[in-house]
Amino acid sequence: MKPVDEYFINQKEPYQSIMLYVRSVILNTLPEVEERYSYKIPFYNIGKKPMIYLNILKGKNYVDVAFVQGILLENDFPILKNDNKRKQVRSIQLKTLEDLDQENFVQLLHKASTVLNKSKKAWFI
Incomplete structure (x- = not known):
């Protein structure tokens, strides 16, 4: 079994059901996205650049669907939070x-993919 x-x-x-559902929507x-296991959590990369990761933060009661370049997406998608x-x-x-x-x-996935493909690197700050 893969990690x-x-x-x-x-x-x-x-959390399991939420994560499996989000995973299926992403894939x-x-x-073209590549599912990887890095830093003990699932990442979804395009090429070698990470686009999204799924996590459950300690002390929180939700699944964190995190967009690496989220700062570039938050104006178009106000659902994105800076936690x-x-x-x-x-x-x-x-x-839930x-x-x-x-x-x-x-729509957010497509936009994130487009933004990431135009970027030289995923982590720019």
């Missing part, structure tokens, strides 16, 4: 599956 699959299997509900929307005073990363916080607006999320 990323193990990560998902070891999550408690409702179905962007077939933990991160300089560049912005995220969607999902407590119903919190995810799939249509908006798919």
Whole structure:
């Protein structure tokens, strides 16, 4: 079993269901994305550049769907939050599956992919 699959299997509900659903939307929307296991969490890269990662922050009760270049997306997608005073990363916080607006999320994935493809590097701040 791949480490990323193990990560998902070891999550408690409702986090496991939320993460598996978000994973399926990402992989179905962007077939070019590469799923990797880095820093003990799942990352979704385009080329060698990380675009999104999924995490459960300690002491929080939600899945953090974090966009590496989120600062460049937050004007078009106000659902992105700056949690933990991160300089560049912005995220969607999902407590339930119903919190995810799939249509908006798919648009966000396409925009994030376009922005990342135009960038020389993923981490610019």
